[in-house]
Amino acid sequence: MKRTSIKHEFVKYVPSELAEGVLYVSIPFATAVHRCACGCGNKVVTPITPADWHLVFDGDTVSLTPSIGNWGFPCRSHYWIKRDKIRWSGAWTDEQVVAGRKRDDRGREAYFTQREEAEAGVAASVCRPVRRRLRGWLRL
Ligand SMILES: [Zn+2]
Numbered sequence: 568m569k570r571t572s573i574k575h576e577f578v579k580y581v582p583s584e585l586a587e588g589v590l591y592v593s594i595p596f597a598t599a600v601h602r603c604a605c606g607c608g609n610k611v612v613t614p615i616t617p618a619d620w621h622l623v624f625d626g627d628t629v630s631l632t633p634s635i636g637n638w639g640f641p642c643r644s645h646y647w648i649k650r651d652k653i654r655w656s657g658a659w660t661d662e663q664v665v666a667g668r669k670r671d672d673r674g675r676e677a678y679f680t681q682r683e684e685a686e687a688g689v690a691a692s693v694c695r696p697v698r699r700r701l702r703g704w705l706r707l
Pocket residue numbers: 603604605606607608609637640642643644
């Protein structure tokens with residue numbers, strides 16, 4: 568049976584036996600896990616990263632974005648978790664799934680490129696004063 572709501576539970580470790588209708592959120596492991604909201608029982612793992620899912624906790628409820636598309640399961644269910652509610656969405660065609668995956672890959676690639684550049688930028692800004700100081704010493 569399709570669920571219309573889900574309750575969230577903050578945990579450190581996600582339990583091996585998942586209850587129906589519970590979104591387990593592990594902040595230390597930046598992951599949320601739940602059983603597919605259609606009732607098929609499949610385990611849905613949503614990593615929380617800038618390139619994957621974003622979790623919003625408003626003090627009372629949680630939301631996950633983007634939507635959850637369980638294309639790998641026979642149910643192919645597609646829904647949003649918004650403020651502890653399940654908002655059902657239409658199933659995607661295979662073409663839409665492929666296009667969506669490409670979009671996700673591009674998003675992930677852009678994120679990692681930007682992160683590498685940011686890290687390189689930090690390294691450069693750390694190196695600059697050191698280089699300046701070295702130059703100063705060499706002059707002595
Ligand atoms: Zn399902």
